[in-house]
Amino acid sequence: MSEVNGPSERFRLHVNGADREVVDAFAGASLLNVLRDHLGLPAVKGACEQGECGSCSVLLDGTLVCSCLVLAASATGREIVTLEGLTPAAGLSDVQRAFIEEGAVQCGFCTPGLITAVHDLLDRRPDPADADIREALAGNLCRCTGYGRVFAAVRTAAAWRRGEAETH
Amino acid sequence: MGWDAGDIVATMSVTSPDSLDAALAALADNPAAHVLAGGTDMMVELxxxxxxxxxxxxxxRIPELRGIDVDRSARFVRLGAAVTFSEFLASEAASQAPALAQAARTVGSLQIRNAGTFGGNLATCSPAGDTLPVLVALSATVELASRDGRRRVPVEEFMVGPKRSALKPGEIVAGVTVPIIDGWQGFATVGTRNAMVIAVCNAALVVDRHDRSVRLAMGSVGPTILRAPEAESVAARMLFGAEPTSARADLLVEFERRASAAVSPIDDQRSTADYRRHAVGVIARRLLDRASREMP
Structure with missing residues (x-):
């Protein structure tokens, strides 16, 4: 049983492979708030704070969720991975490279959430049909691209994972 | 956020028990505590x-609340309260309750289905809850637990009003038991897009070949999920009676009319009452039409 009382209690989260101490967070704070503002992980974007937009998507025990809907103090003992944790120490992940290759980024605000969701999709389903891609990304709002280039990036990353050569 | 910091110091705490008994003890000690499951409703409010x-x-994360059991001989599926919609969809239980699977798949987005739970959908008790019409049409039973023991309540009695349930202080939803029905079942919903909508209206139709009955349950068209007994009797006549095929079109129209007549919707930001009454009749008729064509 874990207990977190009031705003001054400390608790520990396991984030991107490391134990992180959370100090002075409001006990009712969302995981989004704690990851961004207490643990310095800015790939977790805050926009709607009601689960509509997907820009705060993270992996919680390997499952894609909106971190704005996770009570941070209830996530002790769980494996949290943000896009920072999906990005190799040097260079970029295949999904990140595919987004660049296909020009799938415009303003960029939704991009970390989308890339996290695409990692989740391709890890579960390496060769998704277009309908699978649409369903998997239905919880990630992008108001710039119209999604065409985002879907192209998913297909490109999937092709690379099948062994087709990268074009650059 | 709109609170005074002093209030927060005094009142906010988070307990994550490892067992159901520990959770029920924590709730018995503090019946005013809020029960957090998937967070998809509570966190928005926070x-x-x-x-x-x-x-x-x-x-x-309590193991006793996360089980999915399929008992084919006793003909039921039991879902622990903390089972997420995604976990249910990936399990063999989904094929035993196909209308419930259809409803679970329409919930929110992948992120929301990965977090939201059956117990949360029940305990929140929204008239627009996606799984609730199906649970009503399937005659599901809700299991409630407190430190004083357990009780089982038919889902229709569990829901008493908009966001009001039969839960007593110190009590939580432990699970829901869904009969495996021999017949046909389906779910339909109306919204502005496929993902991330709160239903304008929704409906579930269950045809039970064993007792030759039909149950129609409609959501987001009244204070709780509503049945439509007069429409159900028309459907039973159509599917099990000696009606000639030529009467089929008229019976579908009559079924739609009686379904629409059974609801008491309101105007709100998602829709008007008039549209809800019309649309719920249309989706109910489509469900019956599909049942009559697809029933083996």
């Missing part, structure tokens, strides 16, 4: 300052 800070008991 993020927007619509829920006053209170002690929180987090039950989403």
């Amino acid at each position: 993020n927007f300052g619509r829920r006053s800070p209170a002690p929180v008991v987090s039950v989403g």
